[in-house]
Amino acid sequence: MMISHFVKVGVEYTQKQYESSRETGMTEQIIINGTIRAQILAILGRVRECEPILNELGEEFSEAGKNDSFLHASGLAKLNTGKYAEAIPFYEKAIKASIVKNNTTVYKYSLAEAHIRAGNIQAGEGLLQKALKEAETSGVPKFLPPIYSCFLLLSLKRGKLGEARAWEKKRLELKAKLGLPAEENDFLLLAEGDWDGTIRLAEPYLSTETEEKINKRREIAALIILAQAWHGKKEAEKAAHYLRRAEDLMQKTGCYREKDRFEETRQLLESK
Secondary structure: HHHHHHHHHHHHHHHHHHHHHHHOOOOHHHHHHHHHHHHHHHHOOOHHHHHHHHHHHHHHHHHHHOOOOHHHHHHHHHHHHHHHHHHHHHHHHHHHOOOOOOHHHHHHHHHHHHHHHOOOHHHHHHHHHHHHHHHHHHHHHHHHHHHHHHHHHHHHHHHHHHHHHHHHHHHHHHHHHHHOOOOOOOHHHHHHOHHHHHHHHHHHHOOOOOOOOOOHHHHHHHHHHHHHHHHHOOHHHHHHHHHHHHHHHHHHHHOOHHHHHHHHHHHHHOOO
């Protein structure tokens, strides 16, 4: 709950900063603050709020199309709308536009995820290997956990559970070493058939009558996970209930990042 409070405060702060820069009329600051706000909204799965900001910046300022952060945020927005292939050129342009090596590492593993979700497995793996090598030599270990998560996604796509578990082990161990909060990947637990463990991890991400979760992307993922877990426990009505909630929230927010997994789950439930 405390984390959600700080995130909410951060979202409100970026709105004030963006409005303030609009008042000053300084182009560079408008692009920077607008991009920061759009990126945070995109990360939280609030796509219908972030897309108008990016469209506005792109149409109003030609300089935005040369800004690597703006291009990366645009790619993230496309990824979160489920338009995986459309995200790819934005990430590629961000890599070319960046003059900061650490930024290109982030952009490469973002590009890798877009390729993997779009079905370009080989291209995604190649990019992940490059990002991993850069991260290992950068001296910035915080880049490694999300790269490990991407490798885990890749392994799950290939149905290699042992390989996925090995990447998860590396991720959890590094996060513990860095003193960062970490919990097991619920998609991995789901693939391993640990229905109860999956449900335990996913349920706290759901909005309730007394608490509205701010991270809609994570909530949608949790709903899809719960649909599959309850299907695994032979609870068809509960599984259908959570999948309907996921679909409703996707439509409400415009966040379709988990569209591939949603379709897989729907087919699973329909096959009974």
